[in-house]
Amino acid sequence: MIRAIVFDTSEIVIKEEAVRARSILCKKFNIDEEKFKNFVLRNLQYSYRGMSSRIFFGKLIKELKVNADVEELIAGWELARKKTSRVNRFIKNLVQKLRKKYFVASISDTTRLNDRVRKKLGVYKLFDLNLISYEEKSTKSEEKFYRIMIDKLKKRRINKEEIIYIDDSESCIKIAKKAGMNTILYKDDRQLNKKLKKLT
Numbered sequence: 001m002i003r004a005i006v007f008d009t010s011e012i013v014i015k016e017e018a019v020r021a022r023s024i025l026c027k028k029f030n031i032d033e034e035k036f037k038n039f040v041l042r043n044l045q046y047s048y049r050g051m052s053s054r055i056f057f058g059k060l061i062k063e064l065k066v067n068a069d070v071e072e073l074i075a076g077w078e079l080a081r082k083k084t085s086r087v088n089r090f091i092k093n094l095v096q097k098l099r100k101k102y103f104v105a106s107i108s109d110t111t112r113l114n115d116r117v118r119k120k121l122g123v124y125k126l127f128d129l130n131l132i133s134y135e136e137k138s139t140k141s142e143e144k145f146y147r148i149m150i151d152k153l154k155k156r157r158i159n160k161e162e163i164i165y166i167d168d169s170e171s172c173i174k175i176a177k178k179a180g181m182n183t184i185l186y187k188d189d190r191q192l193n194k195k196l197k198k199l200t
Contacts (some may be wrong), residue, residue: 002101002154004102005101005102005162005164007106008106008108008165011169012168013092028080031064036060053111078113089120092126101126106126107146108133131152140172141172148177160179160181166192
């Protein structure tokens with residue numbers, strides 16, 4: 001019997017156009033977009049695990065010789081994120097319905113700064129429990145992260161066999177399955193709704 005449903009937030013619950021956000025910031029501060037992209041790829045995992053926004057943007061200024069201070073970049077990025085992020089209304093309504101019958105939680109790989117925008121959009125208020133990478137110093141690429149969720153649900157007398165985990169990443173689905181959870185690979189809203197009806 002299924003008793004808990006866990007959603008990955010990125011690109012399912014919240015649609016975040018990271019490429020467009022980067023473009024907005026680069027145009028505002030005259031940053032080379034390709035160099036910024038490469039910088040992000042090298043440093044994002046550290047931000048997911050708790051690197052502060054000040055350290056992240058401080059490194060960016062030094063490495064790419066950006067003519068701006070840290071506070072300006074932080075404010076610029078937050079504004080760009082607000083412009084390019086929106087809550088998926090279908091999933092929001094689905095989660096509200098599911099909470100009437102199931103314990104519904106979320107898992108997130110995110111940075112402290114991006115998380116500010118998510119909180120302002122009310123993403124985490126939708127769920128009974130939220131597991132966030134920078135708070136746990138772990139990410140969705142590690143089995144440890146899913147085991148933390150399993151342990152938190154076990155304290156609520158929910159076993160791993162009673163959990164469905166939803167993600168749009170095949171690699172993350174494999175890790176969650178290895179940890180012992182039931183899984184659904186998200187493709188689109190309609191497909192997810194059909195899969196959930198079969199499993200719940």
